[in-house]
Amino acid sequence: MARAVLALGANMGDPARQLDLAIAKIAAHPQISLLKQSAVIVTPPWGKTDQAEFHNAAVLIDTSLEPLELLDFCLATEAEIGRVRLERWGPRVIDIDVITYDEMALETERLTLPHPYAHEREFVLTPVQEIAPDVADWLVNRAARKSS
Structure with missing residues (x-):
């Protein structure tokens, strides 16, 4: 089993x-155990700012899915809920990002772990800090070490 953090918006x-x-869909997956769920925070949009505020949350899970299987599940869940990808950083019905998967470092065309911008985005860090302060600290410290 791996411990992972997912951010939702x-x-x-x-x-x-x-x-x-x-x-609910994440928690219902037979290969995922939902451990913790953050409160929902409302934040201004990031990147493309001429859109409605975002509702954001994070979940801490244990999973036997491999990282790309977890990504595929997240993308399928987004599609089931009605997400259509039209523009980068644009409005969305749902967004589910894999932020961390244990302390794995991975870079593929489809997935980078940990999420390359998580440490820069308060709408990710604040919910992660609530449910997994050690993970939030690891993200920030890892980014600081990489940049020095």
């Missing part, structure tokens, strides 16, 4: 309901 439709639905 939504700003279209009914964001709170979509986050709940995504978390």
